[in-house]
Amino acid sequence: MANLENLYREVIMEHYKNPRNKGLVEGLGYHIKHIKNPSCGDDVTIQTKCNEGVIEDCRFEGSGCSICCASASVLTETMIGKKVEEAEAIAHNYLKMVSNESIDPSIDLEEAEVFAGVRLFPARIKCASISWKAFLETIKK
């Protein structure tokens, strides 16, 4: 039960109920990636715009469980303003954290740290990862 309470941290619930950067926009220079998990119904699209090596905008659209939606929202806030290399390193580190693999402690995950509780729920790793994986696709060269 303590683990469950730790999974649904206040920050996560706050992002779930008031998602940031939600809704896709029309515009030049956006890269877009849509990922679906057909077994559970998670369905996320990430849209990213880079300018001179910096993430200028990052948005999402989608539906799914609270962990899926909140992690997409946190992703967008974390990434906007980051250098592309930095963003990539953060995303990889985040994906390791939720999968319970060893992480690089020198990389600051900022607010995304709240998803650490996911590692105790292997069935939910996918929910927490889907939008971050989609994001990595949008910044692939």
Place this chain on the structure above:
Amino acid sequence: MSNPNWRQEFPQIKNGLVYLDSAAMSLKPQRVIDAIDHYYQDLSVNIHRGLYPISVEATDLYEQTREDVATYINSEVEEIVFTRGTTSSLNLVASSYGLANLNEGDEIIVSELEHHSSYLPWFEIAKKTKSVIKFVPLTKEGRITVDHFKTVLTEKTKIVALTYVSNVMGFITPVKEIVKLAHSIGAIAVIDGAQALPHLKVDVKELDLDFLAFSAHKMLGPTGVGILYGKKVLLDRMDPIEFGGDMNDDVTLTDATYKDTPYKFEAGTMPVAGIIAFSDTIEYFNRYSVKEIESYCMELHIYALNQLKEIEGIEIYNPNSDTAIISYNLKNVPPHDAVTYYADQNICMRAGQHCAKLVTRFLGIQSCLRVSFYLYNNKEDVDRFVSTTKEAISFFKNMGF
């Protein structure tokens, strides 16, 4: 009434496990595990090919299962084809019978209740043959009825591919009347029995079925074993879709001939251990009668349903299910969040689309929770499920859902 033997025959039930996912896969009784053990410990050799005693015994046991299955569903022995599961059985019918007999403009009737394995094979064959998929309009509640079936049956209908029992709604399709109507215009019926065999006695002669597919693992049997029943005249006319060892009669540089039904469909090394053990599963159903098992499951089902209906904050999608399946959601809680709460209490159930996206679409939802009861469950399981449901609702409310 529960039989006191039932629960204790399932070694998987321990450490407080509450298993409510039998519609996905049933647990296995000790005697089925022992039969698999016997094969691996004492035989462990291939069938049909060997000319030594343990291979002869393995072959006899393998063929014994075919006889037992045939007797159980009232077919001829040669009408039983072993496959990997319902999915393979249905694909075999579609890829062989379907491809050979469907022409441009022919119609295939399916429904939105189909599991993907009873829809996608026909969807693909329809594309290849330019035939047309037609859906039986479901009733408001989500049922297939004879009247609704009549509205899509035409002179062009060649195949009627329907589920006998829906794995999400638990509704029983009026198969007998539908098959009769299908035959009256010369169509054949391919029935997905995956959810039916665990709960109903199926007599293929009485229902006059052309094809019936089911899986051992949903009816107390091993994984990797399925059955395709087909009328002999139809199977005889069908080409195999897999070619290889064991299924051929003669091979020359310029020609090949194949064995008779059903052996021509069993290419290569089959899941021998599982097929042998499936005989013990059939024995189990003969001993206890599926009617007795089903009436007990429905007793648990009604006991659970009556309590769930009293709980504020639940939406039940099939309150009138004919079998022991409840599909529902906690209001405002995505099912994947909810299922984590149950899992944390060692209550196993399903959350998702249950390989039946057309059903969740029909219900207007992304996905849902599903519990299903079987003979090894008891009232304490239901009590724990119900009380955990109440706790989950208040937990998620507190978390702000």
